[in-house]
Amino acid sequence: MHDLEFDHIHPNEEQREQLSDAIWSADNVEFTTVGVDVGSSTSHLMFAKVHLQRLSEALSSRFVVVGREILWKSPILLTPYRPDYTIDADELKVFIDKAYKEAELERDDIDSGAVILTGEALKRTNARAIADLFAAESGKFVCASAGHNLEALMAAHGSGAVELSRKEHKTFLNIDVGGGTTKFALVHGGKLLDSAAIAVGGRLIAFDDDGSLIRIEGPAERMAKDAGIKLELGAKLSKGDRQKLVDVMITVLKEAISRKKPSKLLKDLTLTPALPAKTKIDAVTFSGGVSEFIFKRENTDHGDLGGDLAKQLTKALEKDEIGYPVYDPGQGIRATVVGASQFTVQVSGNTVHITEPDSLPVRNIPVIRLDISLDGDIKSKKVTEAISKAMTRFDIDEGETTIALAFRWEGEPSHPRMFALAQGIYDGLPKTIANKDQFIMVMEGDIGKSLGGILRKELDVEGDIISLDGIQLQEFDYIDIGELIQPTDVVPLIIKSLLFTSDEPDHDHHHGHSHDHDHSDGQDHGHTHD
Numbered sequence: 001m002h003d004l005e006f007d008h009i010h011p012n013e014e015q016r017e018q019l020s021d022a023i024w025s026a027d028n029v030e031f032t033t034v035g036v037d038v039g040s041s042t043s044h045l046m047f048a049k050v051h052l053q054r055l056s057e058a059l060s061s062r063f064v065v066v067g068r069e070i071l072w073k074s075p076i077l078l079t080p081y082r083p084d085y086t087i088d089a090d091e092l093k094v095f096i097d098k099a100y101k102e103a104e105l106e107r108d109d110i111d112s113g114a115v116i117l118t119g120e121a122l123k124r125t126n127a128r129a130i131a132d133l134f135a136a137e138s139g140k141f142v143c144a145s146a147g148h149n150l151e152a153l154m155a156a157h158g159s160g161a162v163e164l165s166r167k168e169h170k171t172f173l174n175i176d177v178g179g180g181t182t183k184f185a186l187v188h189g190g191k192l193l194d195s196a197a198i199a200v201g202g203r204l205i206a207f208d209d210d211g212s213l214i215r216i217e218g219p220a221e222r223m224a225k226d227a228g229i230k231l232e233l234g235a236k237l238s239k240g241d242r243q244k245l246v247d248v249m250i251t252v253l254k255e256a257i258s259r260k261k262p263s264k265l266l267k268d269l270t271l272t273p274a275l276p277a278k279t280k281i282d283a284v285t286f287s288g289g290v291s292e293f294i295f296k297r298e299n300t301d302h303g304d305l306g307g308d309l310a311k312q313l314t315k316a317l318e319k320d321e322i323g324y325p326v327y328d329p330g331q332g333i334r335a336t337v338v339g340a341s342q343f344t345v346q347v348s349g350n351t352v353h354i355t356e357p358d359s360l361p362v363r364n365i366p367v368i369r370l371d372i373s374l375d376g377d378i379k380s381k382k383v384t385e386a387i388s389k390a391m392t393r394f395d396i397d398e399g400e401t402t403i404a405l406a407f408r409w410e411g412e413p414s415h416p417r418m419f420a421l422a423q424g425i426y427d428g429l430p431k432t433i434a435n436k437d438q439f440i441m442v443m444e445g446d447i448g449k450s451l452g453g454i455l456r457k458e459l460d461v462e463g464d465i466i467s468l469d470g471i472q473l474q475e476f477d478y479i480d481i482g483e484l485i486q487p488t489d490v491v492p493l494i495i496k497s498l499l500f501t502s503d504e505p506d507h508d509h510h511h512g513h514s515h516d517h518d519h520s521d522g523q524d525h526g527h528t529h530d
Helices: 013-027 089-102 127-133 148-159 161-168 218-227 239-258 264-269 289-294 306-318 380-393 415-428 430-434 448-458
Strands: 028-038 042-054 063-073 112-118 141-146 171-177 182-188 191-198 205-207 213-216 283-287 340-347 362-369 404-408 439-444 465-469 477-481 492-499
Touching (some): 042 340, 112 127, 112 340, 141 148, 148 182, 148 380, 161 171, 161 283, 171 239, 171 289, 182 239, 191 239, 218 264, 283 289, 289 306, 362 439, 380 415, 415 430, 415 448, 439 448
Parallel strands (some): 028 112, 404 439, 439 465
Antiparallel strands (some): 028 042, 171 182, 362 477
16 A cells, blocks of 8 residues: 555544544534523523434434533522512523523533523513523524413423323323413323413412511412402411412312313413313323422422422322322423523525525524324315414414424325415415515425415415425424525524423322432433433
């Protein structure tokens, strides 16, 4: 080999290492994420290091999570309110700055993150001020404002219930008992079937250190009326009255879980349509702040009814008044914040339809995935219904937000089939189309160009259409679409996913079993790492 005419080199140890690093980094990504959850009652923050690996055999170059290490978890902060019931964004900023300091991280060390606003935090006049705390990092952060349905869905994913339903092949009801609301999610086979919410929570009233009432929310007054007691700011609540109020809350919760004909009280406290009564439930899981007491991971009194609610729920479960076995899905109060955001990069195929290339780039567009099979005969009405269902699941009002519609195309790209799909999309987005707003379609299967063309030319859609194909998207993805790359006409796409744990918790059928969480290496063993 040495008599060849060109110079050659033997790589030394360092060069060999660089070469293997380059190969490794093409298929592996490690980055640091932050998840922030600002809720009605509590706020918390978590930093994690995530390791992604490329799935080479898939249709796309999608990365999947192969490892997660929790770097630092904040203490749970009671969401700070000012006297006028607005959230104190300045105090939140101090809390967040302190978290970075204690975790020994700088803003520049963070590659991506998710800020999730839920419950009261959304309604408060300064939800905008909270979002602005992260505005400087807006390219890095996914900011999800979660209404009741989306919060139920996130809690079910984050708690581990969705994953559990996939592994156990059972239908679970995840009950997320928070400070202001209780969210229900029916899950089966790794998918959400239905969700609902009621205004029952552990922090609808709050006490100061000497037991005087310092917070009374409307739903608490409604339940107090039913309990025959009076709540007054500055007054104390006798032990008996406290018990009466908690009993009413438990009755409402049991009634909602039973899915029988609702009482007047339950109707008044219902925030979404009720769960369907016909779906058979195999077992229940609990998440949210109150679940920490149920599973004996928490016993501190936070000046509210969280502990009392858990105690009564535990009694009801022991007496079999709820009627289902209980599993611990693994995550409680931190269920929603376990979703920090991850990046994957895909490049769209060359059959794209983009009516206004100047409108690119776009960032942080939520993905609405159509839960519908597009093989065989396509019914426009079914497509329209699937869009409406997906919008409800994500608490998105059609026409208010730019969305990316994701679906999987199968079968022949014949014109009648594609036209039926286009018509279904057209009927499913009436306000978007009437307002000439931009909308985005992202699909598996290569009909992006044709479908965009039908909507534009045959259905006269005037707004900007971005139709990309050869791309696989999931629920909870957000996408950034880069500028068109000439001369090839490909579009780079960054996918940010809210990322949920998929672990193997020890599922304990007898609730109340205490899990040992205090490990010195900063990970929650058996629970939160992937």
